Amino acid sequence: MKVTVLGLGSMGTALAGALLEAGHETTVWNRSAGKDEALVARGAARAATAAEAVGASPLVLACLSDYDAVHGLLDPLAGELRGRTLVNLTSGTPEQARASAAWAAGHGIGYLDGAIMSTPPGIGSPAIMLLCSGSSQAFAEYRETLASLGDPVGLGDDAGAASLYDTALLGMMWATLGGWLQGVALTGADKVDAVTFTPVAIRWTAAVNGFMSTYAPQVDAGVYPGDDATLDVHLGAIEHFVRASAARGLDPALPELLKSSIEQAVAAGHGGDGYARLIEAVRAGGRA
Numbered sequence: 575m576k577v578t579v580l581g582l583g584s585m586g587t588a589l590a591g592a593l594l595e596a597g598h599e600t601t602v603w604n605r606s607a608g609k610d611e612a613l614v615a616r617g618a619a620r621a622a623t624a625a626e627a628v629g630a631s632p633l634v635l636a637c638l639s640d641y642d643a644v645h646g647l648l649d650p651l652a653g654e655l656r657g658r659t660l661v662n663l664t665s666g667t668p669e670q671a672r673a674s675a676a677w678a679a680g681h682g683i684g685y686l687d688g689a690i691m692s693t694p695p696g697i698g699s700p701a702i703m704l705l706c707s708g709s710s711q712a713f714a715e716y717r718e719t720l721a722s723l724g725d726p727v728g729l730g731d732d733a734g735a736a737s738l739y740d741t742a743l744l745g746m747m748w749a750t751l752g753g754w755l756q757g758v759a760l761t762g763a764d765k766v767d768a769v770t771f772t773p774v775a776i777r778w779t780a781a782v783n784g785f786m787s788t789y790a791p792q793v794d795a796g797v798y799p800g801d802d803a804t805l806d807v808h809l810g811a812i813e814h815f816v817r818a819s820a821a822r823g824l825d826p827a828l829p830e831l832l833k834s835s836i837e838q839a840v841a842a843g844h845g846g847d848g849y850a851r852l853i854e855a856v857r858a859g860g861r862a
Contacts, residue, residue, distance in 0.1 A: 575599070575719045578631040580624060580647065581664075582609040584694045586637040589663070589723055592698035594618060596722035603627035605647075628654045633716055637663045641670040645677070652681040659684035659712045661720070667741075668734030675708055675733030684712040687733045689740030692724065703727050707735035750779075756819070756828050763822035789850035798844075798851040805852075806845040809836045 575598045579590040582604035590613050593600045602610045603621040614620050621627035628634055628651050638644050644664050648655065660683055662674060671687040678685035685708045692702035702724040706713050713720075713728045720726040729735035754775055761771045785802075792798050800807075816829045835852055844851050 575633065575716075576601070576631040577719060578603070578621070578627045578634045579637065580604075580627060580634065581637040581639075582613070583637065583639075585663070585690065585697070586635075587613065588694035588697035589635060589637060590618060591616070592723050593719075595698060598719065598722065599631075601627050601630040624648075625651055625654055628658070632658050633661065633719060634658055635661045635663055640664060641666045641674060644674070649677075652677075652683070656682040659686065659709070659716060661686045661688055661706075661712075661716070663688045663690055665689070665740070666737055668738040671707070671737045672732070672734040684709050685733060686712050686716075687736045688720075689736040690724065691740070691743060697723055700725050705729055705736040705739050707731070707737075708733040752828060756824070759824050760819060760822060763824065785849070789848070792848065792850040793853050798847040798849075800846050800848040802848060804846050804848065805836055805839050808849060809833070809840055809845070812836060 577593050577598050578601040579586055579593065580603050582590065582602060586604070587609065590600050590602050594613065594616050599619070600613070600617075601619040601621050602613050603624055603626070604610055610618065610620050619630065621630060624647055628648075634655065636644050636648065638647065641662075641664060644662060648660070655678075660678060662671070662685070675685045675687065686706050687708050689705040690697070690702070691705065692699070696702045700721070704720055704724040704726045706720065706726055707729040708731065710728070710731055713726070717726050717728075729739060754772075757775060758768045758771055762768060788802065812829065812833045816826060816833055819826050819829050835855055838855060839845070839847070839851055
């Protein structure tokens with residue numbers, strides 16, 4: 575497959591490298607000179623202009639700084655892109671992705687929006703997810719090529735879905751890492767090394783995954799049985815988290831935040847419900 579990569583920052587360079595490794599004829603272009611030298615040495619074709627790069631391949635991958643940069647580069651090249659497929663791997667919002675898909679459709683350009691759930695060193699591994707949304711036809715046609723970068727996960731025709739999932743999953747990542755750091759600090763205050771605590775923490779996440787699978791249908795149904803543990807039980811347990819953190823002089827912001835959300839639900843009469851009940855406060859901006 576002939577593929578073009580526009581943008582050779584750390585991620586774009588990793589994408590082009592993985593395509594070359596998989597045997598694809600890869601054309602590269604970057605606004606500033608010099609970033610393509612190692613890729614050219616590996617067999618990539620250097621395009622002198624963005625127009626030349628676009629014209630070289632039926633499949634064009636863009637990995638730029640933001641959506642403004644994408645449109646600043648590609649809006650003038652809409653004619654050259656007509657009949658080709660653009661996979662936009664630039665980070666942005668669902669609204670920006672949907673607007674870009676509408677622009678592409680208006681110019682006869684196949685469009686996929688993508689989110690790479692990895693840092694550059696992970697590119698090329700089937701263990702990482704490459705979230706894709708937009709044209710189902712384009713996804714089916716180029717799925718095998720995209721598999722050179724990671725495991726392509728199709729999210730349907732709504733071009734904004736990949737950015738939506740990306741934002742939600744990163745939120746999960748930050749919350750998880752924040753909780754892990756609090757745990758590392760808590761156990762570390764009692765002389766437990768992070769490398770000793772962490773394998774136990776990782777094992778615990780398997781149980782947490784089970785909780786999510788249990789709570790998901792409850793959230794969709796709006797019914798929150800407290801048959802595993804009620805919010806009253808959670809509130810009693812989280813008090814220990816708050817007190818243990820305070821006793822060790824740790825920042826109490828995270829445990830206090832978690833405690834506050836449970837307290838509000840209990841005060842509203844939901845102490846007998848399960849943990850998934852807290853989705854109502856999230857949806858209501860913390861007021862429910």
